[in-house]
Amino acid sequence: MKTDSLARDLKSGKLHDILAETAEAAAELILPYWRADVEVLSKADDSPVTLADQRAEALILERLAAIWSSVPAVAEEQVAAQGAPETAATRYWLIDPLDGTRGFVQGKEAFTVNIALIEKGRPVAGVVTAPALSTTWRVSTQGAERRAFGEAWRPIRVRERPADGVALLSHSVSDEDAERLMRQNGCAVWQGMDSSLKFCLIAEGRFDVYPRVGPTSEWDTAAGQAVLEAAGGRVLGGDGQPLAYGKSGFLNGPFTALGG
Incomplete structure (x- = not known):
């Protein structure tokens, strides 16, 4: 297909369906490795990688290329092996086949499959699937949606910030930094959580803010940002502007993901 067919598929909603189906197929591939005796290797940056990461990424890249062959992809394991492109294309995929690998190998549930479409530095479509939770969140033509595997999609929306708002924070944050970030963002309590699942839980109105001060890669955030923004939320960089891509x-x- 030519690249302009992607624009038609985005407008019609076909693209959203294909991304969800692809992410859930990757989840099905990943699950047999979860809580199993899987070999864990170290990448050049000392982050872990498993066969589940690699096989899921290969599946995603193959499926997207078969439909939209002219759209390039920036994918975590591909970048680890070959290096990142020097410049970003105007339109490209950002893929993290298994976000939260450390928790995954420890048997935790908060790991996700992430696929986003970037256009002119903005995430315009995205899907996040949590294999262990059998749940997918996605951008749709009407906003943002969530479904349990095999069930119907239902719309989601951020909630208005309550007086006792709850912050979600990475488990890597110290208790002292967590208390500081919680106060800075006007929240009464905080909860630790891994992976892009944080964006989705804010998008469906269960939590309120996710401040991040440590470095992340763009494939860690793009799909979650797309879902959160479609649900009425925002993701702001340190300059107060929407977090942009192709940096x-x-x-x-640093960035802050916000609900209502």
């Missing part, structure tokens, strides 16, 4: 090295600085 040097495909790396993010």
Whole structure:
């Protein structure tokens, strides 16, 4: 297909269906490795990688290329093996086949499959699937949606910030930094959580803010940001502007994901 067919598929909603089906197929591939005796290797940056990461990424890349062959992809394991592109294309996929690998190998549930479409530096479509939770969140033509595997889609929306708002934070944050970030963002309590699942739980109105001060890669955030923004939320960089994509090295600085 030519690239302009992607624009038609995005407008019609066909693209959203294909992304969800692809992410859930990757989840099905990943699950047999979860809580199993899977070999864990170290990448150049000392982050872990498993056969589940690699096989899921290969499946996603193959399916997307078969339909939209002219759209390039920036995918985590591909970048680890070959290096990141020097510049970003106007339109490309950002893929993290298994976000939260450390928790995955420890048998935790908060790991996700992430696929996003970037156009002119903005995430315009995205899907996040949590294999262990049998749940998918996606951008749709009407906003944002969630479904349990095999069930119907239902719309989701951020909630208005309550007086006792709840912050979601990475488990890597110290208790001292967590208390500081919680107060800075006007929240009464905080909860630790891994992976892009944080964006989705804010998008469906269960939590309120996710501040991040440590570095992340763009494929860690793009799909979750797309879902959260479609649900009425925002993801702001350190400059107060919406978090943009195609930065040097495909790396993010500090950001804050916000609900209502």
